[in-house]
Amino acid sequence: MQVNENFEPVIVAFCCNWCSYAGADLSGTNRLNYPANVKIIRVPCSCRVNPMFILRAFQKGADGVILCGCHPGDCHYTSGNYFTRRRITLLYSMLDFLGIERNRTRLEWVSAAEGAKFAAVMNQFVADVKKLGPNRRLEDLRCRKQ
Amino acid sequence: MQETIIKRAKELLADGTVNRVIGWKRGEFVYDITPAVFETAEEIDAEFVFDDFTQANVSKYLIKESRKEGKILAFLKPCDTYSFNQLVKEHRINRENVYVIGIPGGPKLDIEKIKAKGITGILDVKNENYTLKIKTLYGEETMPFYEAISGKCADCKSKKHVVYDELIGEDGDVLESNRFDMVEKLENMTAQERYDFWRGELSKCIRCNACRNVCPACTCENCVFDNPSSGVSNKAAADSFEENMFHIIRAFHVAGRCTDCGECSRVCPQNIPLHLLNRKFIKDINSLYGEYQAGADTTSKAPLNDYNTDDCEPSIVHERGVE
Amino acid sequence: MLKISADKLNDLFDAISAKQTLYIPVDREAGSAEYKKYESGMEMSRGLNTVRSAKDFFFPQTENLADFKMNGKNIEVIDIREESEDFVIFGVRACDARSFTILDKVFLAEPVDSYYKNRRDHGTVVTMACTRPAETCFCTTFGIDPTAPEGDAAVFSDGENYFFKANNEKGQAFIDSISDMLQDGDTEKLEKIQENTREIMKKLPLANLSTDSFGGERLMEHFSSEKWAELSESCLGCGTCTFVCPTCQCYDIRDFDTGNGIKRFRCWDSCMYSDFTKMAHGNSRNSQLERFRQRFMHKLVYFPANNNGEFGCVGCGRCLSKCPISMNIVKVMKALEVK
Numbered sequence: 045m046q047v048n049e050n051f052e053p054v055i056v057a058f059c060c061n062w063c064s065y066a067g068a069d070l071s072g073t074n075r076l077n078y079p080a081n082v083k084i085i086r087v088p089c090s091c092r093v094n095p096m097f098i099l100r101a102f103q104k105g106a107d108g109v110i111l112c113g114c115h116p117g118d119c120h121y122t123s124g125n126y127f128t129r130r131r132i133t134l135l136y137s138m139l140d141f142l143g144i145e146r147n148r149t150r151l152e153w154v155s156a157a158e159g160a161k162f163a164a165v166m167n168q169f170v171a172d173v174k175k176l177g178p179n180r181r182l183e184d185l186r187c188r189k190q
Numbered sequence: 191m192q193e194t195i196i197k198r199a200k201e202l203l204a205d206g207t208v209n210r211v212i213g214w215k216r217g218e219f220v221y222d223i224t225p226a227v228f229e230t231a232e233e234i235d236a237e238f239v240f241d242d243f244t245q246a247n248v249s250k251y252l253i254k255e256s257r258k259e260g261k262i263l264a265f266l267k268p269c270d271t272y273s274f275n276q277l278v279k280e281h282r283i284n285r286e287n288v289y290v291i292g293i294p295g296g297p298k299l300d301i302e303k304i305k306a307k308g309i310t311g312i313l314d315v316k317n318e319n320y321t322l323k324i325k326t327l328y329g330e331e332t333m334p335f336y337e338a339i340s341g342k343c344a345d346c347k348s349k350k351h352v353v354y355d356e357l358i359g360e361d362g363d364v365l366e367s368n369r370f371d372m373v374e375k376l377e378n379m380t381a382q383e384r385y386d387f388w389r390g391e392l393s394k395c396i397r398c399n400a401c402r403n404v405c406p407a408c409t410c411e412n413c414v415f416d417n418p419s420s421g422v423s424n425k426a427a428a429d430s431f432e433e434n435m436f437h438i439i440r441a442f443h444v445a446g447r448c449t450d451c452g453e454c455s456r457v458c459p460q461n462i463p464l465h466l467l468n469r470k471f472i473k474d475i476n477s478l479y480g481e482y483q484a485g486a487d488t489t490s491k492a493p494l495n496d497y498n499t500d501d502c503e504p505s506i507v508h509e510r511g512v513e
Numbered sequence: 514m515l516k517i518s519a520d521k522l523n524d525l526f527d528a529i530s531a532k533q534t535l536y537i538p539v540d541r542e543a544g545s546a547e548y549k550k551y552e553s554g555m556e557m558s559r560g561l562n563t564v565r566s567a568k569d570f571f572f573p574q575t576e577n578l579a580d581f582k583m584n585g586k587n588i589e590v591i592d593i594r595e596e597s598e599d600f601v602i603f604g605v606r607a608c609d610a611r612s613f614t615i616l617d618k619v620f621l622a623e624p625v626d627s628y629y630k631n632r633r634d635h636g637t638v639v640t641m642a643c644t645r646p647a648e649t650c651f652c653t654t655f656g657i658d659p660t661a662p663e664g665d666a667a668v669f670s671d672g673e674n675y676f677f678k679a680n681n682e683k684g685q686a687f688i689d690s691i692s693d694m695l696q697d698g699d700t701e702k703l704e705k706i707q708e709n710t711r712e713i714m715k716k717l718p719l720a721n722l723s724t725d726s727f728g729g730e731r732l733m734e735h736f737s738s739e740k741w742a743e744l745s746e747s748c749l750g751c752g753t754c755t756f757v758c759p760t761c762q763c764y765d766i767r768d769f770d771t772g773n774g775i776k777r778f779r780c781w782d783s784c785m786y787s788d789f790t791k792m793a794h795g796n797s798r799n800s801q802l803e804r805f806r807q808r809f810m811h812k813l814v815y816f817p818a819n820n821n822g823e824f825g826c827v828g829c830g831r832c833l834s835k836c837p838i839s840m841n842i843v844k845v846m847k848a849l850e851v852k
Contacts, residue, residue, distance in 0.1 A: 126497035143385025306544030426780035457837035
């Protein structure tokens with residue numbers, strides 16, 4: 045696949061307040077690098093993320109969307125992320141069914157102690173989306189930057 | 191069958207078991223049948239119809255009707271009983287106010303399938319030994335009955351009535367159907383082919399909302415797409431993205447609750463195979479979280495209201511099929 | 514009359530589309546047709562009518578009206594209007610051709626809708642006479658002759674040839690522009706076919722449907738009718754009838770935030786929708802009965818009241834074949850008929 049080296053994707057990362065957001069913080073305090081392409085949106089729990097949020101992120105210009113939450117079993121609200129897991133599996137499967145590239149969506153469990161993992165995940169995800177190029181299949185043409 | 195149904199409806203009205211009957215009313219032509227509520231034996235005699243064209247699922251109307259004074263009699267085909275049961279489970283229908291009579295299901299005829307053969311000016315359609323004799327303005331036409339059956343009947347999943355107070359005719363069984371074949375065929379395509387397929391279909395959408403409004407599982411008082419304060423309301427798809435979003439969310443919101451009654455595709459004026467989106471969710475749920483049939487009972491936990499600690503990760507999407 | 518033989522039709526399409534954009538009805542899948550931009554080799558649909566009406570060409574389902582951009586504390590308003598290109602719609606049926614007359618009354622009345630007018634000025638409507646009406650057709654009820662359609666120019670088929678007739682100057686200019694491909698032809702067979710079609714029209718199931726019971730003067734009588742409850746009881750509140758209707762002209766205007774500016778757009782709206790009359794104070798039509806009544810009152814009473822008795826329906830029959838619950842204007846007219 046042709047890779048446009050100059051393409052800088054917009055990545056939206058939904059991070060749960062209790063684990064992944066703290067994980068992102070930790071990766072910052074540890075001075076670990078992750079690309080500035082990643083725009084973090086803090087949510088109270090990964091299960092707050094309505095499928096519509098993910099679609100809307102794509103509409104408004106995201107090239108990739110990643111959802112991060114506490115590891116299964118560690119949810120601050122006991123079971124939120126278990127529901128997330130089922131819901132997001134079905135959503136991603138549906139996006140795949142509609143022919144949207146699989147690598148534009150991802151779910152990762154990142155705890156508050158996993159600053160290094162957060163940075164690694166984001167580096168990998170940005171690289172993957174970069175390979176895919178700009179989001180064209182699930183974009184709203186009206187929102188494309190002129 | 192129609193006589194038996196009418197006779198029973200009049201009996202139940204006469205003895206006071208019910209004060210209304212929901213069924214189907216004859217139209218201008220042989221095929222344009224409208225769901226209707228009947229209050230008297232005279233109305234029933236004059237207009238009640240049950241034939242090869244009575245496809246409409248009346249269970250959604252019972253949300254409103256079951257909250258009215260008195261009991262209503264509903265005639266439900268096997269597929270309708272699943273929708274009804276699901277609504278009872280979600281506390282949308284007041285079960286005590288409905289007297290359910292299970293009646294035999296299809297296969298029903300779809301007039302569009304007849305028109306698709308280029309037959310126009312249709313004045314009458316008669317089924318003689320599974321050959322349709324079609325009287326038109328331009329002469330007689332014939333076609334095999336099974337070529338004209340509705341898409342939802344062609345993929346019938348069950349002849350069993352999952353809920354009833356009384357049955358007319360025999361009860362059937364859950365069927366082995368091939369209803370996931372088309373979903374599987376799409377899954378085996380490349381992402382580009384799938385994308386092209388769905389763009390071709392969804393770009394036909396005129397956002398009439400018929401699929402949503404007819405759906406017995408879509409029962410929100412105020413849909414997010416109709417609510418200007420939701421930020422995503424739209425009356426027409428101004429961009430292909432909005433076509434995708436509407437149909438993904440419509441199908442997603444009924445995932446785990448959709449009984450696969452097929453009404454969405456039946457009513458689509460543009461003949462978009464919308465049921466495939468719902469079936470994709472059903473197929474995924476069945477394969478990932480165990481076989482589940484919405485509406486089959488009123489006690490089980492819906493798959494999206496439930497979880498196992500060892501459920502698969504969303505990355506499973508990457509492991510299946512081709513991209 | 515000038516004619517072209519049927520096997521040369523595509524040559525004609527090629528010639529027209531070389532000069533301007535041409536739209537023709539094509540079969541999408543068996544039994545349903547849609548208008549498509551002509552590309553060489555496309556077959557014109559022989560089917561009766563398209564699922565969507567031809568109103569899209571002049572009044573599209575969505576269209577951008579203006580853009581706004583924020584520059585500091587100033588808002589810049591960008592007029593995005595451009596002169597429309599010339600185009601031809603070929604094969605419009607008599608019912609749809611009449612619908613343009615109805616839409617004109619709305620959009621070309623003061624204040625003129627410049628978006629609509631722009632396209633109307635640049636579009637040439639070439640109609641096609643009907644020969645095989647469907648059972649759902651009732652255009653004659655509204656005084657339309659499907660064998661002699663309106664539009665800028667009309668085309669008639671006798672099976673072997675297509676004959677051309679101009680209805681106005683624009684139509685004449687269109688025929689002049691293709692006259693080198695046309696030749697004089699004998700219309701004897703055509704007249705027989707027209708006569709035959711008129712006979713079929715008389716035998717249609719809805720041939721005797723009458724508008725006598727409707728019009729502006731019967732406003733209160735119909736508005737207060739008790740029949741509406743029964744007629745509307747199974748209405749799903751979807752917009753199918755509205756969106757396949759060639760004469761429904763209500764729209765909504767919304768702003769869309771693109772993230773780098775605002776797009777003000779309009780889109781078709783339906784009086785069947787629950788938020789159609791939603792305003793700051795609330796909603797003036799809270800029940801489906803009221804919404805349902807509005808749609809039919811508009812077509813059968815309010816519109817003629819404001820337009821010299823012209824009804825807001827052309828009898829194309831689309832709502833008859835597409836309504837999910839088969840409730841339609843014909844059933845309403847029959848129920849409300851004043852005996």
